[in-house]
Ligand code: ADP
């Protein structure tokens with residue numbers, strides 16, 4: 139690097155984070171659900187967020203693509219602060235794909251239409267091109283043979299894989315997964331986790347809330363442990379699972395493992 143000292147390092151340092159939360163606070167009425175959340179996610183990093191129910195994991199995910207507002211603090215996507223509203227907000231939200239526990243497919247649209255809808259409407263993509271790409275994505279998650287069916291004709295695991303394909307169709311820079319396998323029958327959990335592991339291997343930047351500790355060990359670069367609206371621990375899977383530091387984490391692990 140031969141640019142003037144003191145300028146470039148700062149810019150580079152900021153640019154390598156795709157998601158940044160700084161001093162994020164959130165209340166629901168009197169309930170303080172996010173307490174001074176600070177989190178930085180690098181490009182290509184896979185973060186797994188764990189913690190007891192009610193600790194604010196879903197709320198944190200929802201603030202990142204602005205399904206929830208925050209009271210104070212800053213959230214940046216690829217270096218750009220999420221504004222309160224407007225066109226720029228819509229653009230930044232499109233950079234963040236989200237997959238929920240409940241698959242949330244449009245029930246009255248075919249699988250193919252579920253995947254092409256946003257690229258056509260929001261990205262202004264040509265229908266043919268959108269369909270071609272959608273078929274590629276559906277093939278990637280192993281449900282291309284179901285393209286003409288309605289969501290209700292698919293199993294839960296298939297629907298969730300469609301939900302992943304639908305999110306990917308917007309070419310997000312980051313994917314958020316909020317307990318994507320919690321509503322599935324046990325025999326379908328792995329078919330969804332396998333798709334997530336593949337995405338992780340391909341370099342997708344991911345934030346995953348999950349209780350699937352096997353997935354966390356296999357795919358996570360970093361584990362974030364939340365309790366009572368705070369991030370209490372952060373570390374590699376080895377650090378977290380083998381050497382949890384706080385009593386809360388030890389207690390949580392003793393119940394889940
Ligand atoms: P987690 O995903 O870790 O289980 P959540 O983020 O869903 O936690 O919830 C954190 C806390 O905020 C819980 O006490 C929950 O009841 C509360 N909460 C979540 N969403 C709302 C809402 N829309 N209105 C009021 N309270 C909420």
Ligand code: MG
Pocket residue numbers: 195196197316317
């Ligand atoms: Mg939740």
